[in-house]
Amino acid sequence: MCELRNCPICNSLFTFQGASTVCQGCFENEQSNFNRVKDYINDHPGCDFVELTEATGVKEETIFRYIREGRLIYRKM
Numbered sequence: 001m002c003e004l005r006n007c008p009i010c011n012s013l014f015t016f017q018g019a020s021t022v023c024q025g026c027f028e029n030e031q032s033n034f035n036r037v038k039d040y041i042n043d044h045p046g047c048d049f050v051e052l053t054e055a056t057g058v059k060e061e062t063i064f065r066y067i068r069e070g071r072l073i074y075r076k077m
């Protein structure tokens, strides 16, 4: 059985398979954004939050969400 859903990010229809709540394209995009943020923090420990958003091009709210979800540990030194 497949269920069609609207992707909350790009609004396109996709087949929901129980794992990701966004479409495949946005999921991959998310992954690469997340990795970029994570790598930047690894390479620049204690970096400024503004610097982080500018260097990665990832929105503040997206990074906050990663932190909230416990996927990312960000500590300002």
Ligand SMILES: [Zn+2]
Pocket (backbone or CB within 6 Å): 007, 008, 009, 010, 011, 012, 022, 023, 024, 025, 026, 027
């Ligand atoms: Zn999407």
